[in-house]
Amino acid sequence: MIPMQKRSRAPLMMATCGLLVLAACDEPLDFDLRGLGGGFSTAPAAQNATADRPRPDNRGVISYPNYQVAVANRGDTLADVAARVGLPADDLASFNGVAADVPLRSGEIIALPRRVAEPSPATGAIGTGPIQPGAVDVTTLAGNAIDNAAPTPVADTPRTALPQTGQEPIRHRVERGETAFTIARLYQVPAKSLAEWNGLGADFAIREGQFLLIPVARVAAPDRADTTTTTAPGAGSPTPLPPSSAQPLPEDDTATPPAAAPAPGTPVADVGETSAPAQTAAMSLPVQGAIIRDYSKGRNEGIDIQAAPGTAVKAAAAGTVAAITKSAEGVPIIVVRHPDNLLTVYANVTDVSVTKDQSVSRGQSIAKLRDTADTAYVHFEVRDGFDSVNPNPFFE
Template identity: 60%
Template sequence: MAARTVSFGIGFRVGGSLSLLALLAACSEPLDLDMRGLMNGGFNTADAARASTAPRPAADNRGVISYPNYQVAVARRGDTLAALAARVGLPADELARYNGVQSGDTLRAGEIIALPRRVSEPSPATGATTTGPIRPSSQIDITTLANDAIERSAPTPAAQRPTPQVGTEPIRHQVERGETAFTISRLYNVSVRSLSEWNSLDSNFSVREGQYLLIPVVTQAPAPREVAPIEPGRGSPTPQPPSASQPLPTETPAAAAATTQAATAAAAAAPPVANVGTQTAASASNAAMAFPVQGSIIREYSKGRNDGIDIAASVGTTVKAAASGQVAAITRNTDGINILVIRHPDNLLTVYTHVDNITVAKGDAVSRGQSIAKVADFEPARVHFEVRKGFDSVDPMTYLR
């Protein structure tokens, strides 16, 4: 028995080693050295490796990549943190503290350094082909198409404006103690190779505590795994049927009936309460503008994130002009969403989207409160309303109160 046990152990070690070497030779992904989560049938990174990710956006001459919520800088070959800080115009010690490094440390070419506060936006003056942060295409479509339509309708077209960059803002992950590139890639279901390419990790895929990493943007998710169908009723207990020996009473007890009637009367007397957002109210007579529809504000204004307000309204609700003016443009974005723009005095514009059945045409004069469209069938049904001073968005509520 003892000899048989020894023989088995030697055979297992030799066979296991050969199998492991063959596996490593055939594997196209880096070896997960910590192996956490892979034993006993744990999480497998194969699906993450098959996910397709977009390339990292190009930086300007300073190395700055800008998003609505944060900015990062990309190091050059031979850069120290102090040199990068001087190039982007931030104090070296502040940049070092924020990223958990020393100001004299040498950086790898392409390494990502998070900026603790915003610097000037990329523009043609800094070597970028476009101006401003990288924004989602849904926002860019509305802004760009409306601006282009307005410029074409103006008596003297404005100078050609650079088109803002379009893209998805990636998640910015700060490395915590004990995390590795492999555990982080599994956390976000991306391949460790993509994570390394986006952040220019070294050959050992080393990360440090406090380091900021950009999580690659997935452009094509892995195919879902096939799951064997479950027979109906399998795995769930059969509920106990109600007893037929004790039928329900045919009459409600007097005390219960009185309580029910009182509760019903109280509910009828209580005013309805909006369950989402702030409820719009009729604008004051001296307000510069009126709400295009009445309903709950389900998304508030946030410059750079939401350049207007979203007001919930039933499909088919009449959309009214917020103020008197002239229809400057009627167009639609790549998603088929209609965009209606009205020009007002003092270089003001109002923008209405998620509408259909538009009843006005370009060049028409409209008056405040005039019907211009209907709420389109979207989920959720709403009107997106913007106010712009020239081409810059402003908070619509300052004109609606």
């Protein structure tokens, strides 16, 4: 299965993020509208170091176990790439959402609709077959060192080329309304790395239907062992003495006689007042149903709960309606503010029954689940200010 991230709910979530900007803070608005997309801060993405994109073979092909891509050269059109990899230009154009005669940028990634011949030393690759998962091992490093060393006056012995190794990146298909910056923040990678991996121009422009490779994180070298804390031989926990038959076992005084039965008429001991019931969860589910899509930081900022169309969507906790708006498709989104800087978001609803600044109680109906062509669900988020948090612990 191709590990491609599809985000049909992207326009709805962009509107949600815009609402949070208005609902979560009392400070002056930040008019850098890039923050209305997949996140609210570029700092985490900028701090994540990514590895370099693997080198393609002479055809421009980079091959992974689940998909292949081609890298365009300067002056290429899609027809030129198709001729190099041996695929019909029309198939390549349809799959990538671009005409066959459109000029491509140098380094632009073109997704292949089906596999072509695997890279090999004959096509200019450093190994044979697709890039295999896993880190580069000592054998590979040694092989590279030998390749870079000066030739020695010994007989030339043929050596089998080692396969490339590395993590397979997510292949993201651009949806309408997305930008390079929102995608970079969605996956927490630097926008510069995203541009370098996909041959984007200086304006970071992308097009709907375009495939982007999400840069993978650079693997840090293992830390050296701290010799100052190494336990010396013979040191550490003392070895227990083995049992000896020369000393008798201690007497067993653990047995106690059974308690005497109370005399008739003796009052039963006072057990006190009934203890209070256990404290309820911090929040309740907005609808009762199955969670069809769980929380995943940077992928799905909330949970999707399936229920029947028309089901009442209820406030998860007491609070104040901070904002009500609609997504690009006209679907209402409700944001409720709670104590301790918490916000809850209810999306994919209809028939909103509350108004902005209205106080709501826990379990109060605020909307209904809309009837969709496929599965009816409510998208529910919990945010600590701008940062999304896993809603599930609030229900425990």
